[in-house]
Amino acid sequence: MTGSTKKSVVILGIETSCDETSAAVLVNGTDLRSHIISSQIVTHQKYGGVVPEIASREHSLHLYLVVQQALDEAKVNFSGLSAIAVTYGPGLVGSLLVGVSGAKAMAYAAGIPLIGINHLEGHIYANFLDHQDLEFPLLALLVSGGHTHLILFEAHGQYQVLGHTRDDAAGEALDKVARTLGLGYPGGPQIQRVAQEGDAFAFKFPRAMLEPDSLDFSFSGMKSAVLNTLNSARMQGDTLSVPDIAASFQQAVVDVLVRKTLIAIERTGVKTLLLAGGVAANSLLRETLENSLSEHNVHLVCPPPIYCTDNGAMIAVAGYYHYLAGDFAPWTLNAVPGLELV
Amino acid sequence: MKYLTIDTTTKVTAVALAEDGQLVGEGFLYTLKTHSERLIPMFDQLLTAAAWTLQDLDMIGVVRGPGSFTGIRIGIATAQGLAQVLNLPLIAVVSLDALAWAGLGRTEDIVPILDARKNEWYTARYYWKQGVEKAECLTSPQALPVDLWLEQLKRLDRSYCFVGDAAAKSKQLIENVLGERAVILPEYISLPRGAYAARAVWQRWQETGTGDRVEPYYIRFSEAEVNWAKKEEARRRAAHE
Numbered sequence: 001m002t003g004s005t006k007k008s009v010v011i012l013g014i015e016t017s018c019d020e021t022s023a024a025v026l027v028n029g030t031d032l033r034s035h036i037i038s039s040q041i042v043t044h045q046k047y048g049g050v051v052p053e054i055a056s057r058e059h060s061l062h063l064y065l066v067v068q069q070a071l072d073e074a075k076v077n078f079s080g081l082s083a084i085a086v087t088y089g090p091g092l093v094g095s096l097l098v099g100v101s102g103a104k105a106m107a108y109a110a111g112i113p114l115i116g117i118n119h120l121e122g123h124i125y126a127n128f129l130d131h132q133d134l135e136f137p138l139l140a141l142l143v144s145g146g147h148t149h150l151i152l153f154e155a156h157g158q159y160q161v162l163g164h165t166r167d168d169a170a171g172e173a174l175d176k177v178a179r180t181l182g183l184g185y186p187g188g189p190q191i192q193r194v195a196q197e198g199d200a201f202a203f204k205f206p207r208a209m210l211e212p213d214s215l216d217f218s219f220s221g222m223k224s225a226v227l228n229t230l231n232s233a234r235m236q237g238d239t240l241s242v243p244d245i246a247a248s249f250q251q252a253v254v255d256v257l258v259r260k261t262l263i264a265i266e267r268t269g270v271k272t273l274l275l276a277g278g279v280a281a282n283s284l285l286r287e288t289l290e291n292s293l294s295e296h297n298v299h300l301v302c303p304p305p306i307y308c309t310d311n312g313a314m315i316a317v318a319g320y321y322h323y324l325a326g327d328f329a330p331w332t333l334n335a336v337p338g339l340e341l342v
Numbered sequence: 343m344k345y346l347t348i349d350t351t352t353k354v355t356a357v358a359l360a361e362d363g364q365l366v367g368e369g370f371l372y373t374l375k376t377h378s379e380r381l382i383p384m385f386d387q388l389l390t391a392a393a394w395t396l397q398d399l400d401m402i403g404v405v406r407g408p409g410s411f412t413g414i415r416i417g418i419a420t421a422q423g424l425a426q427v428l429n430l431p432l433i434a435v436v437s438l439d440a441l442a443w444a445g446l447g448r449t450e451d452i453v454p455i456l457d458a459r460k461n462e463w464y465t466a467r468y469y470w471k472q473g474v475e476k477a478e479c480l481t482s483p484q485a486l487p488v489d490l491w492l493e494q495l496k497r498l499d500r501s502y503c504f505v506g507d508a509a510a511k512s513k514q515l516i517e518n519v520l521g522e523r524a525v526i527l528p529e530y531i532s533l534p535r536g537a538y539a540a541r542a543v544w545q546r547w548q549e550t551g552t553g554d555r556v557e558p559y560y561i562r563f564s565e566a567e568v569n570w571a572k573k574e575e576a577r578r579r580a581a582h583e
């Protein structure tokens with residue numbers, strides 16, 4: 001018994017990079033005391049996608065309420081916080097600025113450190129919420145509406161991007177195909193829903209693998225193949241099965257993601273894969289990865305779906321590790337819409 | 343009552359420290375850097391220079407628009423964050439109302455004009471009655487095409503004092519339409535200043551005596567909303583035919 005009473009690290013995490021206003025209070029890296037997400041999906045649905053100016057307006061109306069609710073549910077006030085972590089990029093600049101401005105003012109007024117978090121880093125760190133004991137090096141497959149990255153995660157804060165998409169992100173391609181099929185927004189979950197009734201091998205869409213040694217992705221051509229198939233069917237007066245198209249396209253996207261991941265695993269020899277980002281909630285991707293990885297004795301770690309989409313909890317987790325490293329942001333912190341991971 | 347005001351509705355970052363309506367300290371920056379980079383450091387320096395602490399503040403004032411959409415949101419998010427942590431009332435004022443203070447004591451109508459892009463201004467019209475420290479609003483805030491507004495003013499048979507970030511750069515244009523009936527104040531008076539917001543905030547506090555539930559004041563809808571409404575209208579018409 002040392003009798004030492006180590007002070008708890010209490011982080012308020014704030015996320016406003018796209019269409020969710022979210023805040024969470026996290027104690028010592030794993031004890032999530034509150035997690036509020038105010039989603040704008042319904043607001044953007046009639047426009048068929050996220051409208052940046054409207055997203056910013058919504059964040060502006062909700063940020064302080066969401067933060068207050070997160071504090072109230074966690075039964076802490078600002079004086080009980082160790083630091084405030086906020087997403088400062090990448091994302092929509094107007095949306096990021098609401099979160100960054102609010103977080104800065106709060107941290108300044110509370111006299112506590114401000115921590116700037118890269119949104120991609122947040123997605124990856126969502127995995128640490130339930131697994132603090134993950135052993136480096138790790139491989140992360142980050143798939144969302146804006147990003148498709150294979151990342152070698154060597155230690156806290158140390159990343160190497162092994163491959164990324166050269167055109168559309170996986171989630172973006174799913175969104176676009178969903179829109180063309182008239183399935184609405186957001187597209188990923190709609191494709192998954194409809195695909196359940198379809199035959200994943202009814203259509204043979206291409207799997208873009210690029211150069212043999214490349215870990216980059218390209219989904220634009222795959223998306224075009226779907227659109228071409230639909231167009232030529234329309235010209236001939238045929239109607240194709242929407243579930244079959246959705247299932248076949250989803251299968252093609254998952255195949256590419258899994259194949260590239262396996263190459264990366266072979267090349268790096270890592271024993272654990274972290275899945276991250278909104279598309280990580282896709283059950284076909286999870287199941288296919290799970291099966292393929294177990295054959296290679298690689299462990300798959302994946303956050304529960306609620307922590308896959310944009311959320312404040314993941315920002316708080318990443319913030320916790322920055323806090324331990326003493327990595328704080330200056331009061332001049334600005335939003336960086338095109339922020340890179342490294 | 344000691345308070346801080348924030349105005350980021352134009353390219354000027356304007357902050358002020360004031361006590362009971364009297365200006366104590368003022369920050370004014372009109373450079374290429376963003377509000378986001380400047381705001382807290384400016385405020386921090388001003389507090390230090392005035393030998394005030396955060397605990398000295400009794401309320402926070404903010405200018406809630408109209409003006410730059412992004413600027414409005416930066417100002418409000420910052421003011422709300424400060425007020426929330428310090429548990430202070432938040433007072434919100436309209437940018438054009440604040441600018442009316444630039445023309446205090448003048449006999450012409452005060453016409454603030456803020457650049458609203460697309461060849462439009464955010465504008466309004468005020469009048470200072472002799473001996474009364476409250477501007478009367480004669481035309482309420484709106485976004486108007488530049489030519490249309492100048493024509494309307496021309497027809498009104500009054501004289502005007504122009505202030506705001508569009509004033510100095512539109513001098514020629516205004517004088518072409520209104521001639522001798524227009525006075526355009528120089529930039530150092532007519533750009534948004536902490537002092538003007540400090541006065542407007544104090545006036546509002548005296549009138550209401552309570553904090554505001556602050557919401558941005560954009561005047562304009564977003565482009566996506568406008569386009570969507572147009573499409574809906576067209577669809578409705580088509581359905582009727």
Ligand SMILES: [Zn+2]
Nearest residue numbers: 119144309310
């Ligand atoms: Zn994301």
